Amino acid sequence: MTEMRTYVYGVAGAGVLSAPLRAQGLPDGRAPVKTIAVGKAAAIIGRHDGPPVRGLSQPELLRRLTIHQRVIEDAMARGDVLPARFGTVLASEDEVRSFLTHWGGQVQESLAQFSGLVEVEAAATWDLKQALAEISRQPEVVSAKAAAQQASPQDRLASQVAVGQLVKRALDQRRTLYQAKLLAEVGALAKGIQPNAVLADELVFNVAFLMERGALAAFDAAIERLDDALAGALTIRRIGPLPPYSFATVSVTRFDAQRLAAGRALLGLPGEISEDAVLTSYRRLARQLHPDNNLGDPSAAERFAALGAARADLLAYCRSRAQADAADGAPTLMMMIERTGDGLSPAAGGDG
Structure with missing residues (x-):
């Protein structure tokens, strides 16, 4: 059980x-x-x-x-x-x-x-067949297809692959253009912007915005203006309001005592540690262990990566202890606030 x-x-x-x-x-x-x-x-x-x-x-x-x-x-x-x-x-x-x-x-x-902040997402789809048909009429695509048809048998496959890559680049360029139009229209209204992964060919963009509740009506009006300007080229949906999944997800993890002990040993830090001590030791050892300073040593890159991982673990531990409230006993759990990616600044979105 x-x-x-x-x-x-x-x-x-x-x-x-x-x-x-x-x-x-x-x-x-x-x-x-x-x-x-x-x-x-x-x-x-x-x-x-x-x-x-x-x-x-x-x-x-x-x-x-x-x-x-x-x-x-x-x-x-x-x-x-x-x-x-x-x-x-x-x-x-x-x-x-x-x-x-x-x-x-x-x-x-x-x-x-x-x-007072919520997440809303703007997700857009297009008629993929129509988009591909329009791209297929572009002069460079027409030329590449003609070249592929005229290529010798041994070169035909490579030429066809080149056509496919050209079409994919054109689709990606259209996605980038449409997302820029979205950000130009609504980006200035947002406190934060997080583009999400495009996981289907029919999906053009999926962007999360961190918004004040009072700005949602203006957001909807901006989406309607964009929809009108695009004249039906895209189908745009507004999803939300939602909790700020893309901007502030609480991560709670348990400290791994053995991993922390191994990290201390690797950085030469017995006993109590501090953020400054971790950084000082890491910088000293990084100069010694960097692969550029150990040419010909096949394990140099692996040792350097382990040093970086130990640094990250120990810094997280030190910072977590510094952030935790004063309480009896040291924290056994670490809390971090995560977001799904690097995001964009609202100002950048507003500039389009």
């Missing part, structure tokens, strides 16, 4: 979720969901006795992700909420309380940073 643990959906202010949440949690969309509060910070949780998400099939993964998002969006209707990374599971409710004890201040700071 699988051990019962605690699933974390997200965090909120303690006073935001005073009314009971609907029973719509994992694994079946009907399980109870509740909150645990420590001071002014709260976590949205449920019981968990299933496998980790990395072991799920794709259909089951998507089904559970939908349930996870439904819980967060229900909570968001009551106030500011930050979603936890999908699949976040802690050992028990007591460990959730310990997390809030150490990280409650950081939770409040993060909630304040995103107070």
Whole structure:
């Protein structure tokens, strides 16, 4: 029998979720969901006795992700909420309380940073056949196709590949142009911009915007203007408002004592460590171990990569301890606020 643990959906202010949440949690969309509060910070949780998400099939993964998002969006209707990374599971409710004890201040700071902000996505599709037909009439594509037809048998495949690459570049250029038009129209309204991956040929762009709730009407009007200007070339959908999934997802991870010990040994840092000590030791060793200074050593690159990984682990540990609230005992969990990518500045989007 699988051990019962605690699933974390997200965090909120303690006073935001005073009314009971609907029973719509994992694994079946009907399980109870509740909150645990420590001071002014709260976590949205449920019981968990299933496998980790990395072991799920794709259909089951998507089904559970939908349930996870439904819980967060229900909570968001009551106030500011930050979603936890999908699949976040802690050992028990007591460990959730310990997390809030150490990280409650950081939770409040993060909630304040995103107070009143929501995510909306603009996703556009096109008629791919029509787009390809238009591209096929471009002079350079016509010329490349003619050259492929006239190529010798041994060169024909390479010529056909070149035509395909030319068409793909033209499609990508159109996507870039349309996304630039979107950003020129709505970018200045946003507090943050995060382009998402285009995972289907029919998809032109999928961009997340961090918006003030009061700016949503202006956002919708801007999308309508863009739609009119494009005269039906794209079908644009507005998705949301949503929690700020793309801009502020709470990551809770457990410190790996053995990995930290190995990192300390590699950097020569016994006992208590500090961020300055980690950086000083790393810089000294990096000069010694850099592959450029160890030409002919086949293991130099691997050693240098291990040094970089140790630096990252130890810095995360030091910074996490510095951020955590004063509490009895050192934190065993690390909290970070993640976003899905590097993003774009709203100013850059506004310039188009």
